[in-house]
Amino acid sequence: MELKKMVGYKAAEFVEEGMVVGLGTGSTAYYMVEALGKRIKEEGLTITGVTTSSRTSEHAQSVGIPLKDIDEVEKIDVTIDGADEISADYQGIKGGGGALLFEKIVASYSDKVIWIVDESKLVDKLGAFPLPVEVVSFGSGQLLRLFEKKGYRPTLRTDEDGQTYQTDSGNYIIDLEMNEITNPHQLGEWLDGLTGVVEHGLFLDCVHTVIVGYEDGPEVKDVR
């Protein structure tokens, strides 16, 4: 079985009757949504989904997962999402799929956060994967210059038609080629303090369980 499918289906086993479930975005989270749809049909599982993107909303609806807006639920019991990179101390980069803002909001109102990845996403230190930074369009050129001066080799993300990529909130994404992020907390705080930055893809101290897909099966690591 494909590793992404393996961990997506494994993670769906963690969902219990009556739970409010945060549904992540991306090609790995896709399988978790598919698996939950199957459990609803085959076991009569009753859950409520809170999605992290319009893409995931469409998919979840198509497989029969009842959805609520994040503001309609008291809290989220568990959120299951993919990641672009996970370091040896379980910090993460997310946002390769452009959904980092909603993903971080949903994760921060969740009792438990599970990341599902194939083994290729595990790294010693973060930074080989370009760090996504979501910015408002106004002044985004100034932020590009600032990142350039810092040596972060920024790129304004474009879509498949070569147009500037827009997030579900209508913002832009600047991807930073950091190579190695020596102090993720310091970098995260600096980015948080920049006017015009809406959110960044450093997901720090937020994951509880990581499910890693290896050729010989999934490994569940409880990390906090």
Ligand code: 5RP
């Ligand atoms: C989307 C994300 C995804 O979780 C991340 O990009 C991993 O995606 P995939 O499972 O397709 O490799 O953060 O914003």
